[in-house]
Amino acid sequence: MLAKLKEGDFDVFALVMKELERQRNGLELIPSENIPSLAVLEALSSFPHNKYSEGYPGKRYYGGNEVIDEIENLAIERAKKLFGAEHVNVQPYSGSPANQAVFRALLNKGDAFMGLELSHGGHITHGLKINFSGTDYNAVPYRVRKDNELLDYDEIESLAKQHNPKMILCGYTAYTRVIDFRRFREIADSVGAKLFVDMSHFAGLVAGGAYPSPVPYADIVMTTTHKTLRGPRGAMILCRQEFSEKIDKAIFPGLQGGPHENAIAAKAVCFAEAMKPGFKDYARQIITNAKALAKAVEMRLVSGGTDSHLLLADLEQKITGKDAELLLEKNGIYVNKNTVPYDQRKPWDPSGIRFGTPTLTSRGMKEKDMQEVGSLMNRAMKGENVRKDVQDLCSGFPIYPEV
Numbered sequence: 407m408l409a410k411l412k413e414g415d416f417d418v419f420a421l422v423m424k425e426l427e428r429q430r431n432g433l434e435l436i437p438s439e440n441i442p443s444l445a446v447l448e449a450l451s452s453f454p455h456n457k458y459s460e461g462y463p464g465k466r467y468y469g470g471n472e473v474i475d476e477i478e479n480l481a482i483e484r485a486k487k488l489f490g491a492e493h494v495n496v497q498p499y500s501g502s503p504a505n506q507a508v509f510r511a512l513l514n515k516g517d518a519f520m521g522l523e524l525s526h527g528g529h530i531t532h533g534l535k536i537n538f539s540g541t542d543y544n545a546v547p548y549r550v551r552k553d554n555e556l557l558d559y560d561e562i563e564s565l566a567k568q569h570n571p572k573m574i575l576c577g578y579t580a581y582t583r584v585i586d587f588r589r590f591r592e593i594a595d596s597v598g599a600k601l602f603v604d605m606s607h608f609a610g611l612v613a614g615g616a617y618p619s620p621v622p623y624a625d626i627v628m629t630t631t632h633k634t635l636r637g638p639r640g641a642m643i644l645c646r647q648e649f650s651e652k653i654d655k656a657i658f659p660g661l662q663g664g665p666h667e668n669a670i671a672a673k674a675v676c677f678a679e680a681m682k683p684g685f686k687d688y689a690r691q692i693i694t695n696a697k698a699l700a701k702a703v704e705m706r707l708v709s710g711g712t713d714s715h716l717l718l719a720d721l722e723q724k725i726t727g728k729d730a731e732l733l734l735e736k737n738g739i740y741v742n743k744n745t746v747p748y749d750q751r752k753p754w755d756p757s758g759i760r761f762g763t764p765t766l767t768s769r770g771m772k773e774k775d776m777q778e779v780g781s782l783m784n785r786a787m788k789g790e791n792v793r794k795d796v797q798d799l800c801s802g803f804p805i806y807p808e809v
């Protein structure tokens with residue numbers, strides 16, 4: 407693998423191998439990252455890349471798409487089966503444009519929608535003032551409770567009654583607990599709103615049966631394919647049949663041009679992998695590992711722990727999130743600075759860090775390894791140099807040993 411790159415452009419080859427070494431020698435705890443299989447990466451760098459195929463299977467604006475249609479239809483059928491969806495669009499380039507397409511399909515400019523405030527765990531595309539979702543639409547933010555840092559469904563219901571949103575959005579970037587999709591459905595129905603779930607973070611857990619599926623409750627579900635789902639960078643939109651035309655038109659020609667069929671081929675590979683029995687064990691192990699890590703770290707965890715793949719620690723002003731991220735990074739431990747609910751600090755230097763277990767679980771780590779990871783984090787946070795111990799732990803869990 408990469409032999410031609412090495413021959414043709416040594417500078418780029420050397421850099422991509424340097425990045426692989428960084429990944430191999432470090433503990434990647436950023437919960438939105440993962441290590442897809444080499445089969446996914448091979449599909450991603452393969453020949454459908456060369457083809458233009460604007461449109462959809464059977465209705466393309468270019469000739470020569472008969473094989474591309476087969477690839478896209480295979481990805482669609484696998485995704486439908488994996489999540490029990492009525493309709494799937496596998497063309498979104500990534501999560502942010504996919505979210506934009508959903509907004510365009512469901513709302514008119516200026517319409518009200520509800521999403522979790524960014525500093526409480528929402529994504530920038532869920533209503534941040536300087537994002538399209540905040541500039542083009544009337545974002546009504548909801549928050550978690552101050553006392554237990556959990557979603558407050560009664561408060562969400564009363565906000566919905568007050569603002570009459572056309573859409574309610576749930577599914578987040580930094581919320582560690584299970585979401586009650588049935589309750590969200592009831593709230594949406596009570597005000598005639600559509601329910602949109604962004605399951606980007608936990609889609610792999612849903613696929614593996616380790617986290618409740620939003621598909622039976624939501625009108626539209628969006629997910630990235632590269633987080634817990636362990637596929638290529640990209641996204642897809644799942645919806646009820648009645649929204650299929652609006653979603654497809656919002657993606658193409660509404661927002662995107664030619665679909666990346668190489669990425670779609672890689673998505674198809676990842677969906678098949680997620681249907682294998684081993685993926686259920688993987689999804690369960692991600693959560694078991696996150697719970698074990700929660701026990702091992704000496705930090706105050708927002709909401710007291712996790713039901714998913716991720717943890718959010720409030721550093722309680724002992725150190726800022728930015729400094730903690732840097733301190734851990736120096737030791738080869740990768741987390742990201744993050745706001746905590748009701749944070750007094752700003753997002754570029756907030757009070758917390760966010761971390762999780764998808765990548766380490768892909769490497770084969772189990773609960774006892776999480777105890778060690780937690781202990782390494784604790785020691786690093788106290789200023790100890792643990793770089794060597796991190797490297798020793800990593801060497802027992804190789805990444806892409808074939809390369």
Ligand SMILES: Cc1ncc(COP(=O)(O)O)c(C=O)c1O
Nearest residue numbers: 500501502529578579604606630
């Ligand atoms: C909940 C959620 N939605 C959407 C996105 C956006 O995905 P992308 O980075 O692929 O645009 C993210 C990315 O972190 C996310 O966490």
